Amino acid sequence: DNPDGTDPPVDDGGGDGGGGGGGxxxxxxxxxxxxxxxxxxxxSETGSDCDYLIGDGNSxxxxxxxxxxxxxxxIKFFKDTLFDIDGGELIxxxxxxxxxxxxxxxxxxxxxxxxxxxxxxGRVQLEYVxxxxxxxxxxxxxxPDAALFSFGGGQxxxxxxxxxxxxxxxxxxxxxxxxxxxxRFFNNRWNGLVISADKVALLxxxxxxxxxxxxxxxxxxxxxxxxxxAHAATWPRLGAPYLISGYIGVExx
Numbered sequence: 461d462n463p464d465g466t467d468p469p470v471d472d473g474g475g476d477g478g479g480g481g482g483g484x485x486x487x488x489x490x491x492x493x494x495x496x497x498x499x500x501x502x503x504s505e506t507g508s509d510c511d512y513l514i515g516d517g518n519s520x521x522x523x524x525x526x527x528x529x530x531x532x533x534x535i536k537f538f539k540d541t542l543f544d545i546d547g548g549e550l551i552x553x554x555x556x557x558x559x560x561x562x563x564x565x566x567x568x569x570x571x572x573x574x575x576x577x578x579x580x581x582g583r584v585q586l587e588y589v590x591x592x593x594x595x596x597x598x599x600x601x602x603x604p605d606a607a608l609f610s611f612g613g614g615q616x617x618x619x620x621x622x623x624x625x626x627x628x629x630x631x632x633x634x635x636x637x638x639x640x641x642x643x644r645f646f647n648n649r650w651n652g653l654v655i656s657a658d659k660v661a662l663l664x665x666x667x668x669x670x671x672x673x674x675x676x677x678x679x680x681x682x683x684x685x686x687x688x689x690a691h692a693a694t695w696p697r698l699g700a701p702y703l704i705s706g707y708i709g710v711e712x713x
Contacts, residue, residue: 489513489536496522497548504530513565515541515572523548526582532558536565537572537594545614546578554588556620564593569649570627574607577636581614584636588620595626595648606632606654618643629654630676634684637662646671651678652700657708661693669700683708 489510494517503512515521515538524547529535531554537543554560564571574594577584586608594607607626610616610633617639623630630648633655640662645652652669663681670679681698685706692712695702 492516493521494518496524497527498524500526500528502528502530503533503535505532508534510534510536512536513538514543515539519573520544522546523550525549526551528552529560531555531560531588534561534563536563538565539571540573540596542573543575544578545576545581545584547580547582549582550575550584550586552586552589556588558588560589562589562591562594567593567625569593569625570596574609574626577610577614577616579611579613581610581636583615583617584610585617586619586621587617590621591623592625595628595630597628605629605650607648608633610634610636612636622646623652624648624671624674626650629682631655632684633659634687635659640664640667642666644668644671645676646674648676650676651680651682651703652676654682654684656684656687657689657710658687658691658693660689660695660702661691663696663698665696665698667698669698678703 487509489512490506490508492513505511511533512535514535519540520542522544526549529552552560571593573596591607598605606629607623608631614636615638616636619641622644624647626648629650630645630652635656637659641664669681679700680703681700682703688709688711690711
């Protein structure tokens, strides 16, 4: 089920892979990373059109140490790969003139599974990062349904970044979110952003939640059903309506 409590669109045949399949676009990547990242690792530009390919048929690549991605690095993900931050950190800080690209081998909605912050995740810092072609339909309870998914662990910073072309939601962000500014969500099949009620106050009007001329399937900022607003806060006026389709808790005073 969609974490905002709404019924997802009728499946048009993408299945669990969400439209995955097809051939690889572009030339080969300079380096292939096919194993879990268990020691401190830095990914730098190689001079290739694609610097790194992550995955080679293994469904999950786990990050249990510190992974740093330098500005300008372009990464492609093998079909159906889940990039799981579990016990490690992901520091991906680009620049306006050297964005970090995380995309599928083919520009197909849901080609790869996406990025998950698991229970033991550490710091995840995404700035000037563009995530595309991820997000697959979830088949068990408490799994992603998003290109970027956080649940129960880590501290997530998301700034000056974009999430697009997901087969499901763009991002589902729970209580791990600590900083958010100037992001864009577009051309995602469901909502661009689904967020915990307790983190809505971090959102900013400068971010694009609807997708403009490349709209998301749901033109809302959706609230995670069952999330709790534990702290007094003012919800900002955004360029998109809030959607509460199930229930949220309010404990703040």
